[in-house]
Amino acid sequence: xxxxxxxxxxxxxxxxxxxxxxxxxxxxxxxxxxxxxxxxxxxxxxxxxxxxxxxxxxxxxxxxxxxxxxxxxxxxxxxxxxxxxxxxxxxxxxxxxxxxxxxx
Numbered sequence: 001x002x003x004x005x006x007x008x009x010x011x012x013x014x015x016x017x018x019x020x021x022x023x024x025x026x027x028x029x030x031x032x033x034x035x036x037x038x039x040x041x042x043x044x045x046x047x048x049x050x051x052x053x054x055x056x057x058x059x060x061x062x063x064x065x066x067x068x069x070x071x072x073x074x075x076x077x078x079x080x081x082x083x084x085x086x087x088x089x090x091x092x093x094x095x096x097x098x099x100x101x102x103x104x
Contacts, residue, residue, distance in 0.1 A: 003061055010048070010064040017071035024078035028085050038076045045069040 024033065048065045052058055 003059055007061045007064060010061060010068060014064060014068040014071065017068060017075060021071060021075050021078065024075055024082060028082055030079050030082040030086055033079050033082070035076070035079055038072060038079060041072050042069065042076065045072065 045065055045068050049062070049069065052062045052065065
């Protein structure tokens with residue numbers, strides 16, 4: 001029963017990451033994102049993964065920790081990409097567009 005609750009917690013947290021990734025990708029800006037927050041979340045997932053490995057308790061919940069870790073890593077990568085795009089725009093004197101169009 002405890003695994004079911006743990007899985008529910010990890011899945012509930014994981015539901016938000018695809019939305020965050022899509023927003024990071026389409027917005028093309030790092031404004032409003034916190035790299036410290038993303039790193040803290042990654043650390044939490046690393047601790048969850050390490051806990052499962054140290055206890056030898058590799059169950060289906062483990063895969064959700066790994067999936068969430070990957071999604072947060074993607075969002076972190078997009079943060080750095082978007083920060084670089086923000087820097088390019090500021091050099092050109094332009095502001096990021098709020099339109100949801102793919103970046104070139």
